[in-house]
Amino acid sequence: MVAVIRQYGMRDETVLDAMRRVPRHLFVPAGFQTEAYDDTPLPIGHGQTISQPYIVAEMTRQLALRPASRVLEVGTGSGYQAAVLAAITPHVFSVEIIGALVDQARRNLDRAGCSAVRLRHGDGYEGWPEEAPFDAIIVTCAASQIPPPLIRQLAPGGRMAIPVGPPFAVQDLMLVTKGEDGTVRSESLMAVRFVPLVRRE
């Protein structure tokens, strides 16, 4: 799996090491064990997915985490992304709104030895104000809006990564950054290679 991720041009050894250390099969439903290390998103029930490994790696890289970074994850899902984050920093906070997924993710994370990840059953739209500010926020589900509370909870200099597109059609990643002066900017990170260079008229 890591070799495949490298083929995308990923060179961040911290992220690759994290991807190597987290056993993805522990987060994949029983029916999909043979695909656990394929570069494929897989269904985990409740209309949710465990993301394509490359997307997990790329989102993690964009957060530019350090060992002391505080990270908020919105949408725990299977817990896999939280486990990858926890392989880099011990300060991982994850919010999931679907109760059944919270329980499932807790079990998965414990089995993978990631008990330090703090999970909360709640509405990710509101973030986790008691633990704010965060150096990084990762939103694992595509949204047609970016919740204002999350932008507030992003620390100055912080980075927020969001996939663009529905579960099986993530076509782009978006990075929101907050300057030291509080100004918010965003950029589109992927998919741009497909666009041919257009001659200026």
Add this chain to the structure above:
Amino acid sequence: MHPSRTRWALGLVSGGVILLELALLRLLALRFWDHIAQMVIAVAMLGFGVSGPALLAGRRLGLRCSASSLAGLALAFALSVPPAVWWLARAPLDVPSLAWLPAGLWGILALEVVLTVPFLCAGMAAGLALTDEPELAGGHYAAALAGSGLGAPLGVFLMSVLPPARLPLAAAGTGILAAFWLMPGASRRAMPGLAGVLVLAVLGMATAPADIPLSPYKALPQLEAMPGTRRCFQSHGPMGRLDAVTGPAVHHTPGLGLQYAGAIPDQALLLLDGEPCGAVCSARSADDFEFMDHTTLAAPYHLRDSPRVLIVGLGGGTDAGLALYHRSPQVTVVEMNRAVIEALTRGPLARHARAVVTAPGVALVCAEARSFLATREVRFDVIQVPLTDALGAAGAGLYAGRESSLYTVEAFALMLDRLAPDGILAVTRWAQTPPREGLRVFDTAARALRAHGLAPAAHLAMLRNWATVTVLAFRKPVAAAEADGLRRFCSERGFDLCYLPGLRPSETNRYHRLARPYYYEGALALLGPGREAFLGQYPFSVAAAVDDRPYFHHFFRLRSLPGLMRQAGARGRAFVEMGYLLAAAALVQITAVAAVLLLAPLALGARPRRDAPDRVLGTVYFIAIGAGFMLLEMGMFQRFVQYLGHPVFSAAAVIASFLVFGGLGSLWSARVRTGAGVAAARAAAAAAVLALAAAALLPGWLARCQGLPMTLRAAVTALTIAPLALAMGQCLPLGLRNVSAEAPGERAWLWGANGFASVTATAAAPLLAMAWGLRSLGWLAAACYAAAALAASRWQKAAATHCPGDSRGRGAPAPASVPSDHGSAAPRGE
């Protein structure tokens, strides 16, 4: 058995079949998405096609037309519906994952096969009655047509009164009634059993779940899984199921700018068939819509003071709220779906929406936008076409095969025409990377401006934020003050300008940064002499949509896929549009199933003799009329979706018209006394000429009649299709008359070939239309009929030689109930 019994029964079953088709269209669109629903027509065709070989096999086992056999088939039709619906409701289909997990396509195949069974039973019943009682076939056939014709409007009516999951049971009920009708004179012993079935059916109808589970990837089930979510409204109708939910997890402000930190009122989310179509805000006054001023939709309001506004699509009323926030004195909202208007004006949502719907100056009009604009001479300062569909579904290409009459050059031109002299047309769509919807809207607006004789470069502006793109088309050239106003609007909100006359490259791509200023570069290319080259090399199809190719949501190019996969690895699959993939999969699967079920048995045992002189010509003729019929019918279905405003209305009106007039044509063919070969050639030639005329004249004719009320538009639909269907309906019976009655193998072979061509053409039509336009379907159909005419004119056998006596029974096509009469009955290969 008295003929009237058979005729009532046939009428009931035929009506039930149309009802079932419409019900399945509705259910599949509700549980999954539109594109999957379209396979129903192909599945129905397949069922009726397969009834031919099935009847052939049945006859070998002693099956004959009798009250009990017909009743048995009618009952089989009825009893096969509940299992089909049960499977439809539970089939574990992860449609959005198909590009990644193609094994799911087997699930689609299984669904197609299960849904074929009721149509197979109904086709066998009709085929049995028509072929075993040839002397009565005319009346039988008329009864079947009457049933089909009535089934379509009945289906549309029932959609308003029955929940979707019970609609197919109503169709099944007609089968049970038919069986009942047949039994009394035939076997009184069976009565208790039938009465029991009827009681069970009534009980089943009363207790059957009113609901079916939606795909877990739709928004509604996901929201309902969240704590505190409560459904506060639900209604059903031909245009879909409308739900409203409230709760702490409901947040819906698509495209809200990142700088906005103010308040957003509590919301109820409105969902159509389980996907968001707008949020109803609990606003106390128009001032509570301040948040909407931080979307790209607000741009035109910063260029005009207190404009008279037309909003296309009510959604939850937030776009009207935005107009009120800007003190618009006159806000007209045109909404096609009456259920949406009723939801906001009555019932539990009315108190949420009060600040909008009861505000002075707000007028809600229930009409399809183009019909409304075609009939009103009112001029507006701003015409706003806001976002009305969900980001997720659009992103996955789930609407790729959906026609849209709103986002075409002709529609934009009409809107420009209804603007005040200094009016603005504002169209907002989702932003994607690489850009798709935004560039297509820009190109569409540019072409519409050109159609008005205006130079687009001076009349267009485009801006975007991280989520949405808004294109503004001005009646007058963009003034310097307006350009400055847009610059100010964008810089205050962190939005990016993409195009504006005189825009400098340094002013673009500043806030939501792309790797390059793709929108700016794309806009310049689309306005310049390099447009064609740009469109040709762009990895997605972003050229303007037109009425002839109204697939605004279809961007995928098959030829780009290898490049995408090479560059993006597995991630390239994310760009495959589900609508396109499913249409292609349906074509392959249904063709394969049709080949196995229709042709294989015939090829093995029922082939015409090799020395039969007309074997090749006959095969060509029957293939050509099968393909031609369905290409035309599918093309008309899609064309009339634009005209009638919704696929369900189009399906009902177009299918009923083709059936009734096609049937009348085949009845008429029985009176033809000239040689059947000559007559078949004439009918096919007439169909070819009419198909050509329709391809050339239909768009203009329908545009002329666009402003009529719905009932008159339905009448126009019927009258437009009538001459075509009358000619087409004659081709099959005349062709059959030309085949030796003593050559059952040959007739069965030709029937099978006709059925195969019909099914394949049905499944191929959506892909052909996406690639080459609706008009191309007309041309192809005309070519098919021309080929048929040529083949028939060379046919060596004369009808008189082969068809002594009454020809009606052999010549009359199937009754039936499905989109065409031509391939729908059993072969008369007895």
